[in-house]
Amino acid sequence: PKPTHLSDYRPPAYRATHTELTFDLDSHATRVKARLHLERHPERAQEDDLPLELKGAKLELSSIAIDGQALEPGEYQVDDKGLTVPKVPTRFHLDTEVVINPQANTALEGLYQSNGMFCTQCEAQGFRRITFYPDRPDVMATFSTTVVGDKASLPILLSNGNPVERGELPGGKHFVTWEDPFSKPSYLFALVAGDLEKVEDHFTTASGRDVTLQIWVEKQNLGKTDHAMASLKRAMRWDEETYGREYDLDLFMIVAVDDFNMGAMENKGLNIFNSAAVLTHPQTATDATFQRVEGVVAHEYFHNWSGNRVTCRDWFQLSLKEGFTVFRDQSFSADVNSAPVKRIEDVSFFRTAQFAEDAGPTAHPVRPDHYIEIGNFYTLTIYEKGAEVVRMLRHLLGWEAFRQGSDLYFSRFDGQAVTIEDFVGCMAEVSGLDLGQFMRWYSQAGTPEVDAHGEYDYANATYRLTLRQRTPATPGQPHKLPLHIPIRMGLVGTKSGEDLTLTLEGETLGRDAVIHLREEEQSFLFTEVAEAPTPSLLRGFSAPVKLYYPYERNELAFLLAEDSDGFNRWDAGQRLAMLAIDDLIAAHRNGVEKVMDVRLVDAFRSLLTTSMKDKAVLAQMLVLPSEAYIAEQQPVVDVDAIHAARTFVKQSLALALRDEFLAIYEANTSDAPYAPEPEQIGERSLKNVALGYLMAIEDEKAVELAERQFEAKHNMTDVRAALTLLTHSSRQDLADPALKAFAQKWASDPLVMDQWFTIQVTRPQPDVLDRVKFLMEHPAFSLKNPNRVRALIGAFAGQNRVNFHRLDGEGYKLLADVVIELNRLNPEIAARLVIPLTRWKRFDDTRQGLMKAELERIRQEDLSPNLYEIIEKALN
Ligand code: B3K
Ligand code: ZN
Numbered sequence: 117p118k119p120t121h122l123s124d125y126r127p128p129a130y131r132a133t134h135t136e137l138t139f140d141l142d143s144h145a146t147r148v149k150a151r152l153h154l155e156r157h158p159e160r161a162q163e164d165d166l167p168l169e170l171k172g173a174k175l176e177l178s179s180i181a182i183d184g185q186a187l188e189p190g191e192y193q194v195d196d197k198g199l200t201v202p203k204v205p206t207r208f209h210l211d212t213e214v215v216i217n218p219q220a221n222t223a224l225e226g227l228y229q230s231n232g233m234f235c236t237q238c239e240a241q242g243f244r245r246i247t248f249y250p251d252r253p254d255v256m257a258t259f260s261t262t263v264v265g266d267k268a269s270l271p272i273l274l275s276n277g278n279p280v281e282r283g284e285l286p287g288g289k290h291f292v293t294w295e296d297p298f299s300k301p302s303y304l305f306a307l308v309a310g311d312l313e314k315v316e317d318h319f320t321t322a323s324g325r326d327v328t329l330q331i332w333v334e335k336q337n338l339g340k341t342d343h344a345m346a347s348l349k350r351a352m353r354w355d356e357e358t359y360g361r362e363y364d365l366d367l368f369m370i371v372a373v374d375d376f377n378m379g380a381m382e383n384k385g386l387n388i389f390n391s392a393a394v395l396t397h398p399q400t401a402t403d404a405t406f407q408r409v410e411g412v413v414a415h416e417y418f419h420n421w422s423g424n425r426v427t428c429r430d431w432f433q434l435s436l437k438e439g440f441t442v443f444r445d446q447s448f449s450a451d452v453n454s455a456p457v458k459r460i461e462d463v464s465f466f467r468t469a470q471f472a473e474d475a476g477p478t479a480h481p482v483r484p485d486h487y488i489e490i491g492n493f494y495t496l497t498i499y500e501k502g503a504e505v506v507r508m509l510r511h512l513l514g515w516e517a518f519r520q521g522s523d524l525y526f527s528r529f530d531g532q533a534v535t536i537e538d539f540v541g542c543m544a545e546v547s548g549l550d551l552g553q554f555m556r557w558y559s560q561a562g563t564p565e566v567d568a569h570g571e572y573d574y575a576n577a578t579y580r581l582t583l584r585q586r587t588p589a590t591p592g593q594p595h596k597l598p599l600h601i602p603i604r605m606g607l608v609g610t611k612s613g614e615d616l617t618l619t620l621e622g623e624t625l626g627r628d629a630v631i632h633l634r635e636e637e638q639s640f641l642f643t644e645v646a647e648a649p650t651p652s653l654l655r656g657f658s659a660p661v662k663l664y665y666p667y668e669r670n671e672l673a674f675l676l677a678e679d680s681d682g683f684n685r686w687d688a689g690q691r692l693a694m695l696a697i698d699d700l701i702a703a704h705r706n707g708v709e710k711v712m713d714v715r716l717v718d719a720f721r722s723l724l725t726t727s728m729k730d731k732a733v734l735a736q737m738l739v740l741p742s743e744a745y746i747a748e749q750q751p752v753v754d755v756d757a758i759h760a761a762r763t764f765v766k767q768s769l770a771l772a773l774r775d776e777f778l779a780i781y782e783a784n785t786s787d788a789p790y791a792p793e794p795e796q797i798g799e800r801s802l803k804n805v806a807l808g809y810l811m812a813i814e815d816e817k818a819v820e821l822a823e824r825q826f827e828a829k830h831n832m833t834d835v836r837a838a839l840t841l842l843t844h845s846s847r848q849d850l851a852d853p854a855l856k857a858f859a860q861k862w863a864s865d866p867l868v869m870d871q872w873f874t875i876q877v878t879r880p881q882p883d884v885l886d887r888v889k890f891l892m893e894h895p896a897f898s899l900k901n902p903n904r905v906r907a908l909i910g911a912f913a914g915q916n917r918v919n920f921h922r923l924d925g926e927g928y929k930l931l932a933d934v935v936i937e938l939n940r941l942n943p944e945i946a947a948r949l950v951i952p953l954t955r956w957k958r959f960d961d962t963r964q965g966l967m968k969a970e971l972e973r974i975r976q977e978d979l980s981p982n983l984y985e986i987i988e989k990a991l992n
Contacts, residue, residue, distance in 0.1 A: 233310030306383030382419035439502020732798035943980030
């Protein structure tokens with residue numbers, strides 16, 4: 117397979133302006149008739165004799181005509197990439213009829229079947245598996261779609277836009293015709309047909325239009341849509357109030373589908389969701405799931421403007437819609453829940469997972485400049501780093517100007533397919549800022565590192581902060597240029613605990629300000645600094661960088677207690693814990709006795725005993741850095757030492773603060789009926805974090821509490837927390853009956869069974885590999901369903917570090933076997949699943965050898981372009 121390059125972009129020779137489709141649905145042989153109204157692209161009007169080239173994959177062509185005239189065999193060519201017609205008029209319509217096989221489609225791209233229901237996934241390049249088409253985002257057309265299906269088995273027939281006609285047909289069939297008046301690229305096309313039921317609601321837009329809202333599910337899931345519907349309405353209101361964006365059609369539909377590669381898809385007027393990202397019920401979904409559903413529903417809805425009304429010119433611009441939309445959904449969740457908790461959760465995930473991506477063989481810029489398979493680029497860098505870049509723009513401009521820039525972007529480019537330059541250009545235009553250097557954030561991969569160093573001059577009452585930046589080399593980018601890095605900061609008076617006023621070059625900036633690092637090295641001299649300060653840097657994680665400052669432990673304990681920025685209080689706690697963990701990792705390696713850092717115990721004791729308003733923030737502060745995060749900080753990852761050190765810290769804290777954790781647990785058990793509200797969620801997470809510490813030492817009381825919590829069945833959050841702790845403990849006498857009871861109760865709910873799989877395969881004990889193999893044979897498991905694969909194999913490889921990285925290589929082998937199998941079934945999922953193996957360079961020689969051997973074994977296979985691209989990057 118050959119790469120596609122951004123620099124090769126040209127407008128298409130022909131574009132479609134209106135597209136008429138008729139689907140005659142059948143599991144094995146669906147007939148798709150297409151009439152494309154095509155015309156020469158104005159920018160290519162001068163070129164002679166341009167052939168018509170349409171994309172197409174796995175299509176069986178049964179007829180083709182231009183302006184009603186059937187083409188002779190010599191007048192066109194079809195190969196496995198598509199259709200070419202050498203001679204065509206400048207404006208014409210093309211009729212084709214193709215046959216496709218939805219049943220055989222295990223890749224879940226294009227038209228496929230899930231539990232008998234027909235559905236589509238077209239982003240990025242799935243539409244070419246439906247019909248021959250200029251399948252690229254800069255071709256935007258209005259669509260008219262007729263869906264024909266068996267009336268008994270497919271009573272519901274849906275597509276984008278509004279239903280305009282329906283009727284009966286011979287042979288027990290019926291049809292519905294849908295019209296979408298908004299021009300859209302093919303990747304936003306959707307079709308759903310099945311035996312579905314709906315929940316309906318209404319929303320009145322700011323300008324007073326009534327929008328019908330529908331969530332379509334299989335009958336047994338009818339009781340699980342309330343939260344998604346409420347989230348949708350909140351998101352619609354929020355987008356009106358925050359960005360001035362109103363919904364544009366009269367109908368907005370969401371459909372829940374069980375077999376789905378991603379979380380959800382923003383098809384115009386017909387969002388298709390992985391059922392895991394839409395269905396909730398207090399008895400089956402955890403708080404985390406409730407919050408994820410709220411976030412994903414909002415994300416897909418927000419795409420209606422950031423993605424659909426204004427879309428991407430080409431797939432290199434993917435972050436234009438994804439980065440901006442993630443930023444929008446993060447802001448929404450922060451506004452409707454607890455803002456500091458949302459930020460802590462997002463950053464904690466980002467610094468673990470995106471930093472790892474940026475440091476590995478698949479590192480790429482927010483705007484890549486080439487790809488083999490675009491399906492491999494739906495990454496944390498495009499999504500989450502892209503969102504951080506938008507967040508920096510928001511900080512640089514301030515909210516008012518940022519909103520003006522956003523308004524300008526939506527009005528100027530409505531109905532168009534545009535680039536990242538167009539977006540940033542609007543921001544520069546409204547603010548007058550020079551964002552030239554800032555654009556490097558889009559083109560340079562890798563995580564910038566900033567070294568900070570500070571000096572207080574008592575005699576002159578000045579503080580000099582020196583910052584130095586560097587971005588490490590990444591594949592294909594050996595040399596990096598300095599970035600424009602906004603650093604939000606404060607100077608906290610070490611005596612007063614107050615933020616001191618910041619005066620920089622005679623200008624008073626306030627007590628919390630953003631300084632701009634643009635050079636490789638830059639000094640900032642603050643004057644009139646009344647007392648010796650402790651710097652609080654990168655507040656709120658104002659830039660996606662690693663910030664190093666040689667903090668002493670007492671300084672971190674001080675910031676943990678005093679920093680006015682909640683995020684940096686949390687971060688100080690994480691840094692303090694990291695120092696303790698580092699010592700213990702060294703002790704473990706050197707075989708010397710492990711000694712717990714009393715300063716960490718003291719810091720935790722004050723956290724546990726001073727009452728804090730936001731319990732969810734407190735819960736976050738009590739969570740130790742994860743093994744994955746700790747691994748990110750090490751030059752060579754020592755899996756076992758990390759596990760041992762972290763476990764030791766957890767147990768030591770539990771031993772020293774048992775009564776305090778117990779008191780926290782007891783103070784946060786309420787019998788109030790379940791609600792996914794911030795306050796309750798905060799209480800539950802605090803309680804369960806406390807129980808986690810108590811179970812780390814497995815004292816009798818803790819075990820009793822866990823058992824009781826499991827049996828009370830109050831809600832899935834508490835049940836799952838208890839079951840996880842029991843399963844991960846040494847008390848298999850308790851875990852086994854609990855797991856059994858749980859499986860019996862939930863055997864027919866696949867999303868709950870996914871949790872059951874994950875809980876078991878993340879067990880740290882060494883017997884787990886056999887359990888993984890055993891569970892792969894379980895009737896509730898299937899390699900064909902991406903949720904099952906993620907819950908079992910993905911969770912094992914991604915979350916069970918000690919066992920995945922077993923020294924006998926059996927963990928790696930198991931993953932490679934699954935990847936090889938999935939390469940045939942579902943290339944997109946295979947290419948995602950293999951990622952942990954690609955990070956082999958981070959480990960010791962023995963593990964490196966074992967991991968590489970498995971990658972080489974995979975390479976022997978007949979690989980899909982998806983896996984080919986990832987494996988080549990990993991082995992080069
Ligand atoms: N835009 C979709 C991505 C689907 C791509 C699958 N290959 C989900 C989202 O970001 O909203
Ligand atoms: Zn998205």
